[in-house]
Amino acid sequence: MATTGVMRPGHIQLRVLDLDESVAFYKDVVGLVETGRDAAGRVYFKAWDERDHNSVILRQADRAGVDLIGFKVKDKATLEQLDKDLQAYGVATERIPAGELLETGERVRFTIPTGHVMELYAEKTDVGNGQPYTNPDPWIAASEHGIAPHRFDHCLLYGPNLEENLKLFTEVLGFHLVERVLLEDGKSLLATFISCSHKAHDLAFVAHPEPGKLHHLSFLLDSWEKVLRAADIMSMNRVSIDIGPTRHGITRGSTIYAFDPSGNRFETFCGGYETYPDHAPITWTFDEVGAGIFYHDRKLNERFLTVVT
């Protein structure tokens, strides 16, 4: 599949309660690379294998959670077109000037029906993954420091209006529905897993009355062995583990979930399948959603389902 239009989740700005503690955590336990700090006090990170300047941005605040998520689009013409398309669809957009986030071009910001702030942008400085683009080695020292995921991969967000939200992403932003979970009535959406690429999900949503909540952000590893290594590193560092290592029925990923020092849940996972826009979506019924979420436990887990920031 040619990846055009919206390409991938590119950045997430997280709120943290204690900046220094969180910087140390994302650097040494998660194993991200610090790439900058701005005048507003925000700290920028990327995963070692990412090429663009930043993907995770920490902002000190009086509450945890997510400020915004940015998606990189193919080029500036795409950005202009999507801004027009959003407005024509009735979504108010706002322009954030280039440079407001370090090494990032102009952004188009809007609020989606679940209450989350989303952004589109076309430009972020390519700083590379520590390897040249000619004759690179497969990995570098930074890929062994901490959990050291390859990339920021996707998020699961909690909020209302899932039907309306799905329409916006599929009809305007070019996403396709990969999997969905239905409520007890067999019709309404409990959850949606959507992709703008080959990935089984670039974003996921769960129905929840409070808008704008973060369930987790997720980082990609390349093997089940690395997921176990991540679990070991978490326990060595007394990280608050939520659940895992285990496997999802939905998207088939192998995974472990834990919480950052401010209580924001994050996932480190591997696997899952590849998807194409012509694939029929997979549906999970409410009575089997336990197995959909954790394939071996096969039952609903209250903390996993209800704790958000």
Add this chain to the structure above:
Amino acid sequence: MNTPAPKVFHQVTIVETGEVYRCREDETLLAGMERLGKRGIPVGCRGGGCGVCKVQVEAGEYSKRVMSRAYVSAEEEAGGIVLACRVKPLSDIRLAVLGKMKKNVCATPSAAAADARQS
């Protein structure tokens, strides 16, 4: 070799259930409860961000760290309403549990909407 300093313990009583456990001075009220496999205070993120471990300290001294204002206001905090994962005991503690897991995700859409109207 240095001998480690002796650990200081305090008694924590959860008033609703009468559950009593020994909590170290260097661990949070929530961590102490969990380490002993005890129950009573709901366990969420353990990082002061999700609000499910909210308690009212009715008696006792404690130290505390920054906790989410989305769940505990400054006035509440001044009145001893805190998140148990951000508080360490300095004396014996008596506490009442305020926080709970929200069941919204398992509710039908109409029930979820009713919940939303109430909150």
